[in-house]
Amino acid sequence: MIRKAIAIALIGLFGSLKAPFEKSLDAAQERARLRTAPLDLGLRERVGQFGFLAALSGFRSPVAAYLWIAAHNAWERTEWGRMAGLFDTVTTLQPRSPLYWDMAAWHMAWNASTAALRDTSQASETLRLRNQRQYFELGRDFLERGIRNNPESSFLYSSLAVLLRDKFEDHCGAGEAFLRASQLPNAPPYVERFAGYELAKCPGRESMAYSLLRRIYDEGPEARKPTLISTLQELEKKLDVPERERVHSRDR
Amino acid sequence: MTIQIAAVARNTFTELVRQKIFYIILVFALCAIGSSVFMARLTFQEEFQMLKDVCLGAMSIFTSLLAILATANFLPKDLEERTIYNILSKPVPRFIYLLGKLAGIILLLFLFTLLMSGVFCLVLWLREHAVLVETRRQFAQGPAEELAVALHAVRAATFNASLIPGILVIFVKSALLASLTLLISTFATSSLFTIMIAMAIYFIGHLQSTARDYWLQGTVITWWTRVAVGIIALLFPDLQAFNLADDVIAGASIPLNVFLKTFALGWTYVAVYFAVAAFIFAGREL
Numbered sequence: 093m094i095r096k097a098i099a100i101a102l103i104g105l106f107g108s109l110k111a112p113f114e115k116s117l118d119a120a121q122e123r124a125r126l127r128t129a130p131l132d133l134g135l136r137e138r139v140g141q142f143g144f145l146a147a148l149s150g151f152r153s154p155v156a157a158y159l160w161i162a163a164h165n166a167w168e169r170t171e172w173g174r175m176a177g178l179f180d181t182v183t184t185l186q187p188r189s190p191l192y193w194d195m196a197a198w199h200m201a202w203n204a205s206t207a208a209l210r211d212t213s214q215a216s217e218t219l220r221l222r223n224q225r226q227y228f229e230l231g232r233d234f235l236e237r238g239i240r241n242n243p244e245s246s247f248l249y250s251s252l253a254v255l256l257r258d259k260f261e262d263h264c265g266a267g268e269a270f271l272r273a274s275q276l277p278n279a280p281p282y283v284e285r286f287a288g289y290e291l292a293k294c295p296g297r298e299s300m301a302y303s304l305l306r307r308i309y310d311e312g313p314e315a316r317k318p319t320l321i322s323t324l325q326e327l328e329k330k331l332d333v334p335e336r337e338r339v340h341s342r343d344r
Numbered sequence: 345m346t347i348q349i350a351a352v353a354r355n356t357f358t359e360l361v362r363q364k365i366f367y368i369i370l371v372f373a374l375c376a377i378g379s380s381v382f383m384a385r386l387t388f389q390e391e392f393q394m395l396k397d398v399c400l401g402a403m404s405i406f407t408s409l410l411a412i413l414a415t416a417n418f419l420p421k422d423l424e425e426r427t428i429y430n431i432l433s434k435p436v437p438r439f440i441y442l443l444g445k446l447a448g449i450i451l452l453l454f455l456f457t458l459l460m461s462g463v464f465c466l467v468l469w470l471r472e473h474a475v476l477v478e479t480r481r482q483f484a485q486g487p488a489e490e491l492a493v494a495l496h497a498v499r500a501a502t503f504n505a506s507l508i509p510g511i512l513v514i515f516v517k518s519a520l521l522a523s524l525t526l527l528i529s530t531f532a533t534s535s536l537f538t539i540m541i542a543m544a545i546y547f548i549g550h551l552q553s554t555a556r557d558y559w560l561q562g563t564v565i566t567w568w569t570r571v572a573v574g575i576i577a578l579l580f581p582d583l584q585a586f587n588l589a590d591d592v593i594a595g596a597s598i599p600l601n602v603f604l605k606t607f608a609l610g611w612t613y614v615a616v617y618f619a620v621a622a623f624i625f626a627g628r629e630l
Contacts, residue, residue, distance in 0.1 A: 095624055095627040098623070099531075099620045099623060100579070102616075103578075103579055103616075104579060107578030107579055108578060110609070111577065111578075113605075114585065116605075117585055118585065120601065120605060121585065121588075121602055121606075124597075124599050124602050126588055126591045126598065126602065148547075148550060149547055149550045150583065150584070150590075151401050151404070151405070152590045153590045153593050154398060156397060157393075157398055157401070160390070160394065161394070164386060186594060188590070188591050190594075190595070191390065191393050191501075192393075195387075280493045281493070282493070
């Protein structure tokens with residue numbers, strides 16, 4: 093009995109000695125964004141008792157994978173509402189995975205919105221358009237939340253830019269998002285060019301778009317894509333660039 | 345002394361291997377291959393993400409279960425079969441016997457993790473290869489820039505350097521659980537009791553950081569809340585510190601200093617739990 097009491101005391105002593113080390117490790121893991129956000133109790137109702145316990149016990153990713161497959165099955169049955177709920181749960185479980193945010197947004201803004209527009213059970217076109225718009229908004233919400241959780245992801249900024257460009261026709265927003273994506277690590281090389289194209293359509297941002305695209309043009313013949321040249325030419329006219337400085341007077 | 349430890353460890357390892365636990369590797373391989381076949385319906389990014397989710401999750405479950413269930417059985421089995429008396433009647437100190445047992449299970453857990461990692465990497469590599477071939481075929485007529493971006497996207501979605509430290513941390517957590525279970529078994533009266541307590545500590549260890557955040561976020565924090573949180577933090581390991589796989593799968597990288605600190609903390613737990621186990625076992629009546 094005495095030995096057991098001493099053993100508990102020894103473990104307690106070790107506990108007090110390790111506490112500062114664990115605290116500094118905890119902080120270091122948080123700085124490295126390795127401690128995923130704590131789960132909220134609302135999740136318990138969505139994934140059930142067992143799923144919640146599994147998620148709390150270090151098995152968040154397998155639970156998320158299982159729910160993602162369930163969402164995929166819901167997609168095959170075109171159950172859009174159920175899909176949105178499942179995506180919400182998956183992104184809560186794995187907020188650091190840009191892929192989940194991006195795919196969730198894509199399903200909502202592209203697939204679900206198209207289905208809403210073609211919904212034959214809804215006679216009113218106004219209501220169909222409103223539903224379509226709501227799915228666009230849902231897609232944007234997923235991407236914006238994804239960016240808040242993964243501010244270093246150029247992938248999510250690019251997806252947001254594409255969504256703003258194609259679904260909202262918000263060229264200023266799309267240009268800014270492409271520009272932000274191009275400044276982040278691992279950004280694909282075309283993103284900066286796309287930022288220029290979108291900013292060229294944004295009132296008041298034409299000169300910025302021109303200097304950005306002109307810099308890409310000056311990188312050499314490889315960078316001189318047809319769209320780049322035609323956009324530059326349009327901007328030159330709009331900005332009244334002197335003839336001798338225009339791109340058409342240069343060799344390709 | 346080293347020879348004695350090696351002899352007990354080898355014997356423990358052989359005993360465990362004879363229990364055909366390596367068949368679990370087959371189950372793991374089926375999980376990995378089966379999920380990769382099923383996931384082929386998804387996009388390649390989704391497929392690789394699911395594959396990593398399933399495989400690292402299965403690795404964590406299998407190693408943790410093996411560490412607890414196999415270790416819980418050591419002492420009751422040796423007592424029942426009376427082999428412990430044969431060993432301890434020779435000039436083998438009790439702590440050497442325990443250390444040999446722990447070394448045996450840790451060696452087994454290491455091999456187990458290595459084999460599962462091998463299966464996982466092989467399946468991932470095969471799927472990556474298939475997707476790369478398909479991507480090259482699809483972009484054969486397109487510009488080189490687009491092909492390069494597409495190939496980079498495929499490679500970025502499969503292997504990343506943090507997978508290795510992520511898997512090593514899973515192994516360290518299993519070694520910690522083995523050492524903890526050995527400690528419980530030194531005073532337990534049955535293997536069932538040991539398993540139940542070890543599983544309870546497993547859950548407490550994972551839940552304690554969440555519980556701590558939740559309790560200490562309240563507007564009114566009573567003194568007994570602080571005492572309860574303090575006692576839990578003192579007596580139980582914070583297993584959430586070893587749960588880096590979720591973020592590794594998501595593509596996060598583990599800085600070297602964080603990995604080394606986590607690794608060192610894990611082995612410190614192993615050493616301390618072993619020392620306390622040896623202390624209790626030294627006074628136990630057999």
